[in-house]
Amino acid sequence: MEPLVALVAGLATGLLLALTVVRARHRPVDEGGAANSRGQIDPRADQEAALARRLVDLMDPAVVVVGPDDAVLLANPSARALGVVRGSRLLVPGLLEVAREAQSAGTRRADVSLPGDLVGAGPHTVGVHGIRLGSAPHRGAGPVALVLQDVTEARRVEAVRRDFVANVGHELKTPVGALALLAEAVQGAADDPETVQRFAARMSHEADRLARLVRELIDLSRCRRPSRRRGGPLAGG
Incomplete structure (x- = not known):
């Protein structure tokens, strides 16, 4: 209790x-x-x-x-x-x-x-x-x-968090999949420096996108950490 x-x-x-x-x-x-x-x-x-x-x-x-x-x-x-x-x-x-x-x-x-x-x-x-x-x-x-x-605010934050995590999880699939494909393409174009450079630029873009999503997840985790209470007292005044 x-x-x-x-x-x-x-x-x-x-x-x-x-x-x-x-x-x-x-x-x-x-x-x-x-x-x-x-x-x-x-x-x-x-x-x-x-x-x-x-x-x-x-x-x-x-x-x-x-x-x-x-x-x-x-x-x-x-x-x-x-x-x-x-x-x-x-x-x-x-x-x-x-x-x-x-x-x-x-x-x-x-x-x-x-x-x-x-x-x-x-x-x-x-x-x-x-x-x-x-x-x-x-x-x-x-x-x-x-x-x-x-618990009005707490439930609202939880709903936002669930939606955010679901969206981020979906968005993570895109850069991760793109990086895997680009890595294979770079290996296949090892004898073509111009193609490798173009793929490398795409890889850098996808890596930046992935890093942004990771930072957003870390920020969300930090926002949740200080509040360990389930809800504040409800006063009528």
């Missing part, structure tokens, strides 16, 4: 547990029992819940916690600013699908497209990591934390 997702899962679990304790202790006892249990509340539970909620709210990545009934239990400001949550509902079917699959399998990763009218700046692609907050294996065992990271 990635450190960021592990942190979110831990905070969300702690927050939900703290809220459960607070609600249970605020619930009045039976009529035949003692007086209302408010006086027995440990203030630390309230403090822990407030701290966990504050930490989740301060996170840049959009975080949504979805319950077994598909209701949104928690959404930080980044998630609400994206418009993916309205009230207690997730508005993007793809996110809901990831949550349901994570409830069944324990964890799920997927890319989900967000409509431009939600993001407000054109369609976006988010990498979603869903993790079930609980260890029970059956579906509905517990809520799921969804962490959304913007």
Whole structure:
């Protein structure tokens, strides 16, 4: 599990547990029992819940916690600013699908497209990591934390890279094949200096073309090397 997702899962679990304790202790006892249990509340539970909620709210990545009934239990400001949550509902079917699959399998990763009218700046692609907050294996065992990271630019670069490599691979065949043919021609024209010179000029041209393609491949490799992250955090602001 990635450190960021592990942190979110831990905070969300702690927050939900703290809220459960607070609600249970605020619930009045039976009529035949003692007086209302408010006086027995440990203030630390309230403090822990407030701290966990504050930490989740301060996170840049959009975080949504979805319950077994598909209701949104928690959404930080980044998630609400994206418009993916309205009230207690997730508005993007793809996110809901990831949550349901994570409830069944324990964890799920997927890319989900967000409509431009939600993001407000054109369609976006988010990498979603869903993790079930609980260890029970059956579906509905517990809520799921969804962490959304913007991978729009990363996916665009990957698509450009794939197209570029495919084109370069095709273009490489031309100078390589030409050099092989020219080498054979030079060998066959060893007694004709003028022909050899003409073929040598063609070989130089094809070699320059090949060198240019190799440089472009090296430049592409250098552009990809510094960025080891899969995507940056997606903030709504």
